[in-house]
Amino acid sequence: MWRAWPFLLFVSLCAPAHAEATCPWLTQGTAATLLGGDVSVTVHVTEGTGGCDFVSNTNGGTKASASRANLHLRIEVSHSSPKECAAGERLTGIGEDAVLCSQTVAGEQQDMVRGRVRSTYFLCLLEAAKTNSTDEALQRTTLERIAEVVAGNLF
Numbered sequence: 429m430w431r432a433w434p435f436l437l438f439v440s441l442c443a444p445a446h447a448e449a450t451c452p453w454l455t456q457g458t459a460a461t462l463l464g465g466d467v468s469v470t471v472h473v474t475e476g477t478g479g480c481d482f483v484s485n486t487n488g489g490t491k492a493s494a495s496r497a498n499l500h501l502r503i504e505v506s507h508s509s510p511k512e513c514a515a516g517e518r519l520t521g522i523g524e525d526a527v528l529c530s531q532t533v534a535g536e537q538q539d540m541v542r543g544r545v546r547s548t549y550f551l552c553l554l555e556a557a558k559t560n561s562t563d564e565a566l567q568r569t570t571l572e573r574i575a576e577v578v579a580g581n582l583f
Contacts, residue, residue: 451480453503453550453578462570463499476548479504500555503578510551513542519572523550523579528568532558539567541575545582552578 450456451471459482460467466485472478484499504510516529519541526543541552554571 451482451503452476453505453581454480454482454574456482458577459501459574462574463501467501477506498557501574502551502553502555503574504551504553505578505582506549507547509544509549510542512551512553513540516540516542519543519575522572522575523582526575526579528572530564530568537564537567539564539571541571543575543579545579548582550575550578550582 451459451469452473456467456469459469463482463484467482468485469483470481473480480503482501482503484501513527513529516527519526519528522541523543523545526541529540529542531538535558536555537558539554543550552571552575554567554574556567
């Protein structure tokens with residue numbers, strides 16, 4: 429019995445430790461790289477569907493990171509077609525039936541890619557404050573790369 433106490437002590441110390449929830453479709457590191465800085469993530473996934481929210485923690489810095497500050501990326505995955513972005517510019521090479529839509533809502537630029545991989549639908553939404561420094565082409569390219577990763581992880 430006395431030999432078991434170190435093992436029991438180890439198990440009891442490790443029990444409270446748990447891994448942070450991770451997004452199954454996009455890693456926090458990939459999101460940080462594509463969004464241009466540190467990000468925080470919130471994950472809500474149940475049985476292969478749900479979503480992930482990534483928020484950019486960039487506050488100024490270089491000119492490139494300043495134009496990418498305060499980005500919010502939302503990824504939603506489900507077995508039903510999303511209502512957002514029903515029609516838009518067709519994209520090839522990103523799953524099936526992928527389209528890109530853009531709109532400005534309440535002073536924020538919203539770019540969305542909606543698509544499908546087999547019977548699973550995905551929506552990638554990238555929001556940024558609409559300012560003179562917002563680079564819409566860069567935001568669109570970033571969103572397309574994110575959608576490629578998400579679609580690839582759904583295969």
